Amino acid sequence: MKRCASIQAGSAFLGLAPTKPHYDVIIVGAGGHGLATAYYWAKNFGITNVAIIEKGWLGGGNTGRNTTIIRSNYLQDRRPRSMKGALALRETLSRTLNYNVMFSPRGVMMLAQTEHEVRGYKRTAYANALQGVETRWIGPAEVKRLVPIMNIEGPRYPVLGALWQARGGTARHDAVVRGYARACSQMGMHVIQNCEVTAGVESVGGVVSAVNTTKGTIGCGKLGIVVAGHSGHLANMAGFRLPVRSVALQAMVSEPIKPAIDCVVMANTVHGYLSQSDKGEMVIGGGADHFNNYTQRGSWMHIEETVRALVETFPMLSRLKMLRQWGGIVDMTGDRSPIISKTPLGNTFINCGWGTGGFKSIPGSGWAMAELVAKGEPGSLARDFSMFRFREGRFIDESVAAGVAH
Amino acid sequence: MLLLTCPCCGVTAEETEFANGGEAHLKRFGPGSTDAEYEAYMFARKNPRGVHFERWRHAFGCGKWFLMARDTMTLEVYGAYPAQTIEPPAEIQARIKSRRPEWEGYK
Numbered sequence: 464m465k466r467c468a469s470i471q472a473g474s475a476f477l478g479l480a481p482t483k484p485h486y487d488v489i490i491v492g493a494g495g496h497g498l499a500t501a502y503y504w505a506k507n508f509g510i511t512n513v514a515i516i517e518k519g520w521l522g523g524g525n526t527g528r529n530t531t532i533i534r535s536n537y538l539q540d541r542r543p544r545s546m547k548g549a550l551a552l553r554e555t556l557s558r559t560l561n562y563n564v565m566f567s568p569r570g571v572m573m574l575a576q577t578e579h580e581v582r583g584y585k586r587t588a589y590a591n592a593l594q595g596v597e598t599r600w601i602g603p604a605e606v607k608r609l610v611p612i613m614n615i616e617g618p619r620y621p622v623l624g625a626l627w628q629a630r631g632g633t634a635r636h637d638a639v640v641r642g643y644a645r646a647c648s649q650m651g652m653h654v655i656q657n658c659e660v661t662a663g664v665e666s667v668g669g670v671v672s673a674v675n676t677t678k679g680t681i682g683c684g685k686l687g688i689v690v691a692g693h694s695g696h697l698a699n700m701a702g703f704r705l706p707v708r709s710v711a712l713q714a715m716v717s718e719p720i721k722p723a724i725d726c727v728v729m730a731n732t733v734h735g736y737l738s739q740s741d742k743g744e745m746v747i748g749g750g751a752d753h754f755n756n757y758t759q760r761g762s763w764m765h766i767e768e769t770v771r772a773l774v775e776t777f778p779m780l781s782r783l784k785m786l787r788q789w790g791g792i793v794d795m796t797g798d799r800s801p802i803i804s805k806t807p808l809g810n811t812f813i814n815c816g817w818g819t820g821g822f823k824s825i826p827g828s829g830w831a832m833a834e835l836v837a838k839g840e841p842g843s844l845a846r847d848f849s850m851f852r853f854r855e856g857r858f859i860d861e862s863v864a865a866g867v868a869h
Numbered sequence: 870m871l872l873l874t875c876p877c878c879g880v881t882a883e884e885t886e887f888a889n890g891g892e893a894h895l896k897r898f899g900p901g902s903t904d905a906e907y908e909a910y911m912f913a914r915k916n917p918r919g920v921h922f923e924r925w926r927h928a929f930g931c932g933k934w935f936l937m938a939r940d941t942m943t944l945e946v947y948g949a950y951p952a953q954t955i956e957p958p959a960e961i962q963a964r965i966k967s968r969r970p971e972w973e974g975y976k
Contacts, residue, residue, distance in 0.1 A: 695916030706912035708891070709941070754871070754889040755941045757918050763870045764885050797912055854908040 485682035486514045493517035495526040497689035498643035499829020505650040508837040513652040518659035522640040528791035529822040530748040534571040534631035536598045552826035562642030570726035571631030576620035584626040598628045663700040670809035685810045692792025694815035703807040707794045712751040713761030715788035719743030733772030761790040800859035804850040876949040878931035890924030
């Protein structure tokens with residue numbers, strides 16, 4: 464309780480009103496990605512005349528709604544470049560922010576339950592070795608040794624092995640967002656909650672000049688849009704369209720039980736993933752809905768699908784009661800890779816399209832976005848992730864690589 | 870769980886019987902078009918918060934494609950209509966307008 468109280472006391476840094484009529488930079492969206500962007504501006508470029516505006520409350524969007532998994536076992540070269548950096552940053556994040564983000568490198572296991580996945584993950588393991596990302600292919604016996612509660616026999620989808628990343632794991636999502644917010648605030652930036660962009664984005668001569676919010680018009684030199692599922696909505700206000708669809712992705716937690724599983728397991732064929740929180744709750748995630756949706760609650764069919772899949776793989780889950788279920792709105796691009804890009808509106812930048820895999824990329828995404836906005840041109844991290852890559856046919860196709868949206 | 874009615878066979882069923890096919894009323898740009906037009910047709914989407922016109926297929930029923938007006942904020946279905954329709958029918962547009970007066974219209 465004392466600890467909770469001290470975290471609450473630390474919330475004094477969260478302003479509720481803009482105190483300046485004009486900022487050098489405004490970021491829309493005080494989620495993990497937006498705050499990380501602001502943080503690395505101050506750290507890497509010395510920009511602190513910044514407001515980060517948030518329509519809801521801190522950590523109330525996708526940052527507080529994910530299943531906290533961190534991994535970097537991607538197939539495509541361009542993706543690990545940012546992810547690997549993110550993982551390394553993540554390992555030192557608690558120290559950097561002086562805020563315990565409870566990073567727990569407990570290992571992430573991606574199950575192969577079809578022959579195609581076996582081939583795919585072996586290929587990914589080789590690709591990761593070339594990229595310098597530590598992953599390895601493990602057989603069913605080792606899967607069983609690492610996760611004794613797993614039924615590897617099937618019958619429908621027997622476990623044929625897994626891609627194992629020992630450095631992956633989980634982190635406390637609220638702590639990540641609060642840690643960044645506190646750090647930003649301490650460096651003189653304004654984190655403004657309950658401030659929604661409502662009446663659009665103002666521009667002069669094709670260059671952004673101000674945003675109209677529920678707390679009045681705020682002038683800005685540059686604008687960063689980092690609003691995940693609501694990117695399409697903001698883009699419409701700024702006068703352009705994105706190659707993005709917003710759909711609901713949901714998760715749930717069970718009643719707390721004794722420690723039963725000490726790593727993260729992802730089963731992509733049957734669409735379910737599982738880890739156990741420090742409180743003992745089984746944290747369960749599944750597939751995204753297929754239709755456009757902004758309701759922040761998912762479809763019952765996906766709960767059923769996810770639970771059915773996990774009960775087959777983890778029979779001991781069948782008697783557990785689920786405590787909570789919730790949804791978040793994820794922005795899916797056509798190639799399931801993110802967008803960190805200039806936009807058709809001058810001095811306006813967007814960071815979106817992280818789909819179902821945003822949380823793990825927060826530090827790397829913030830780093831890349833900070834460089835893009837500060838310099839006006841993408842650096843080596845962001846260069847491949849332009850929103851114009853679709854026009855040019857330069858996809859970074861991770862949906863095929865992983866066999867699953869993420 | 871969405872409950873949808875197929876305008877082709879008239880069956881009302883849960884969403885598991887249907888497959889979503891993304892935004893409707895896209896104008897196809899093919900050979901001879903500019904890069905920007907082709908990109909807009911292939912990738913750029915309205916992705917609106919609110920009224921959305923979209924394609925659905927009664928995949929595990931009659932198998933037919935149809936179009937639907939649905940609200941992405943409330944999940945309310947305003948109506949379904951045949952796939953061979955260039956614009957949303959007037960009565961569906963009127964229904965949307967009566968339910969959401971602030972709606973800016975189909976375009």
